[in-house]
Amino acid sequence: MKNIALTLITSMMALSVQATTQEDIKSFTLDNGMKILVLEDSSIPNANMYLFWKVGSRNEVPGITGISHFFEHMMFNGSAKFGPKMFDRTMEAAGGANNAYTSENVTVYTNWFPAGAMETIFDLEADRIARLDIDAAMVESERGVVASERTTGLENSNWRVLQEELKGAAFRAHPYSWSVIGHESDIAAWSLEDLREYHSTYYAPNNAVVVIAGDVKLAEVRAMADKYFAPIPAKAPPREIKTLEPEQKGERRVFVKKASVSTPNLMLAYHIPETAHPDHYALDLLAAILGEGKSSRLYQSLVNNQIALGVETYMPESFDPNLFYFYAVAAADTDAAKLEQALLAEIAKVSDTGVTAAELEKVKNLRLMDFYRTLETINGKANTIGTFELFMGSYGKLFSAPEEYNKVTPQDIQRVASQYFIRANRTVGVLAAEEELDQ
Amino acid sequence: MIRQLVTATAAVGLVFSLSACAPDPQTVTNVAPAVSSFQMPPSETVILDNGLTLMLMPQTEVPLITVNAVVRAGSVADHVAGIASITAQSLLLGNKLASKQETELLVDSLGASLNADSGVEGSYIGADFMTKDAEQMLPLLKAVLTGPTFDQTEYSKLLKNKVAALAQAKESPRAVIGAYFNAQLFADHPYGSPSFGDSESLQNMSLQQVRDFYLVHYQPANTALTIAGDFELAEMKAYVEGLFSDWQGAGAVEALAPEPIEAPNSAKVLLVDKPDAIETTFLIGGMGISRDNPDFVGLQVINTILGGRFTSWLNDELRVNSGLTYGARSGFTSFRDGGTFRISTFTKTSTTEEAIDLALATYARLWEQGIDQATLDSAKAYVKGQFPPDYETTGQLSSLMADMYLFDFGPEFINEFEAKVNGLTLAETERLIDSYFPRDNLQYVLIGRADAIQDIAAKYGEVRRVDMQAPGFAR
Helix, strand or coil: CHHHHHHHHCCCCCCCCCCHHHHHEEECCCCCCCCEEECCCCCCCCEEEEEEEECCCHCCCCCCCHHHHHHHHHCCCHHHEEECCCHHHHHHHHEEEEEEECCCCEEEEEEEHHHHHHHHHHHHHHHHHECCCHHHHHHHHHHHHHHHHHHHHHCHHHHHHHHHHHHHCCCCCCCCCCCCCHHHHHHHHHCHHHHHHHHHHCCHHHHEEEEEEEHHHHHHHHHHHHHHHHHCCCCCCCCCCCCCCCCCCCEEEEECCCCCCCCCCEEEEEECCCCCCCCCCHHHHHHHHCCCCCCCHHHHHCCCCCCCEEEEEHHHCCCEEEEEEEEEEECCCCHHHHHHHHHHHHHHHHHHHHHCCCHHHHHHHHHHHHHHHHHCCCHHHHHHHHHHHHHHCCCCCCHHHHHHHHHCCCHHHHHHHHCCCCCCHHHEEEEEEECCCCC | CCCCCCCCCCCCCCCCCCCCCCCCCCEEEEECCCCCCCCCCCCEEEEECCCCCCEEEEEECCCEEEEEEEEEHHHHHHHCCCHHHHHHHHHHHHHCCCCCHHHHHHHHCCCCCEEEECCCCCEEEEEEEEEEHHHHHHHHHHHHCCCCCCCCHHHHHHHHHHHHHHHHHCCCHHHHHHHHHHHHHCCCCHHCCCCCCHHHHHHCHHHHHHHHHHHHHCCHHHEEEEEECCCCCCHHHHHHHHHHHHCCCCCCCCCCCCCCCCCCCCCCCEEECCCCCEEEEEEEEEECCCCCCCCCCHHHHHHHHHCCCCCCCCHHHHHHHCCCCCCEEEEEEEECEEEEEEEEEEHHHHHHHHHHHHHHHHHHHHCCCCCCCHHHHHHHHHHCCCCHHHHCCCHHHHHHHHHHHCCCCCHHHCCCCCHHHHHHHHHHHHHHHHHCCCCCCCCCEEEEEEHHHHHHHCCCCCEEEECCCCCCCCC
């Protein structure tokens, strides 16, 4: 699918665009197993480095839930050469900024910097990967930070409140059962030893993929990788996650009470396969047909008809089988039961009568727009290249994705709806100010 | 879970005083001079016979185009709270070319997006689409902007939906604390009015009022089209000129005289009671600066040190050293005739006093300790290094041109940014701190469990307590 961008231009007005192609991405792997992907892009005088670590809340066990995310914080709190606070101070003084995120599956560190500061970034990253120095005092203040992060999420996001409870019901065996931020009591309880062991197990170069995009040259990236990352020794691969969530045998329900909620919030979730599964593309297009854009089925039937204030679908990237989410907020005079019935009726329509070719065409265009938006910034490129490499098995699949979407037929959409969107496979969550009374 | 919250400060505004019409089409071509390493991409500005301003900036990264129609009529022009916003959103309820439903279907079918809303100083109709669809989306945008049909049934639905959405927004302190703060700081001045209105103002807003607002403000001489993306400049200019040349306004554009802004003369605390709160969310601040202030860039550098980055004093003290919060920040938001300065953070209910005291003590370092050369150098490097990614996408560049139109500045903002940052001296930082950072009569908004924190609130100023679920924002 080289030059997909060029093949689409039919308008008189178009300039010749320079959209990124698969061939623009270069890849090499160090002897210690660290894979590095490089995209030269001089559109702005900046560059980035994204480090994807294959560790997330799925690698946790009860007692240390949330430790992956906590660890993400501790990676900024001091190493042999750069003591506490010096990671951020050094990076910012060089014009760089950073952030990081942890999901159920991965921990990702993101550095954004003027291209001339690249060596500083290599130096900082290598030091904390190889020689992290976990300071007991820093652990204690960071516990407060993470507790505040947890609290502010629950205070400001109904989604967060409801999803935490729903996941606990939808999964009873697999570690996707708990939230990424972890149980409050675990945040208060993990030990220095837990943290040291976590770093030693998961922060090995052979457990990472690094993406560098921006105004850099492959040769200089390679030289710096050889100097800073190559000396870090490989380790034995981490333990695999062997737990399979048992098949759900009937609908599960949870209710959460929160006094300040003005109208009920409803979350439905169905078990679906992992992202690398062949059904991914059909499910993703189904998510768009149902929930993306004002012409989508759920917007038209629920929002336009004033049953809901808003409705959306969500499908997280996932190494293991996970959930397909629906989320809706009731309109002023709608109760949770009515909202649920209206949502279920729309979902059932796809299984019963399928979707039209025009609907499918529409969401393929939506995904094509998403693809271009991703390629518009060096950060979008780096994040997406790494995400495809990890979740789809190859960064090249980013560029074949438009073709994979094109292959999906209306029959595929109806099949996946019928297969996964069934009552026995569903968990329902309701968040409201008052619980309904017994009849 | 992310390491730090990323907050975007959208400063949008309005200028009513600019020329209402131009005798001939005027063309200004901007060719980037070599002053600083990051330059604004070349662009062209044209004023059509009907007064409409066109701003065009070709970009070749991806085959996409972003267009904004920006009208000088934001919430500052509201005579009823929220009318600028509701008027903008009402344009999407159907037009001369297509019904609401048909419009939505056409946009989605192309994978495009179309949205409309107002900010403080301007209203925006924005569209995002693939270049190949320009000749479908631009005529649609024109119909939305110039030929809305204002369907009564859809309008009633919109209002009902917005009233409910306001109640929903009040479930999140973070979503609404800024509206309370502006009401507290600006009181009766238009900047104190929430752009999105309030549940009472919206309930009584008639479609006729919306039509009237539209007729007064939506005129070619009061509007710019800012187009960034994959197009050939001469062809796009000719096409858009042809398309919009027949748009005529309903009359002379009304220029609003700026109303005087009075700085607060005593410290006040607005205590917003949320009985089920599990933390206290708070803002502390006062008057900021207008967008045309010559020290706009210098203040950005100083604010970076105080609360604009991870190693800033506020984040270092409240998060890193004490673990009181997940994040603490500060920032200026600028409008045409004024602005705000705010420190913002949150902490669990039991550490409310400790966090406020620490925020104030840290803020006082600006005067008591000042800034040293190493910190200034670091902040300069940071501000310069993080600048280019703000102007990378067609959406960002279209918005930049919209701001240039509303606030009447040129490409020199981008092209001289680095030089202005470099030129900031330690002596200058002292002058800027003394001139602009509000030191006395600070204004506070605390959202939390009032019964638990009202005695603490009284330490900082005269307390006014309101119920979060009461309509409006305590203006």
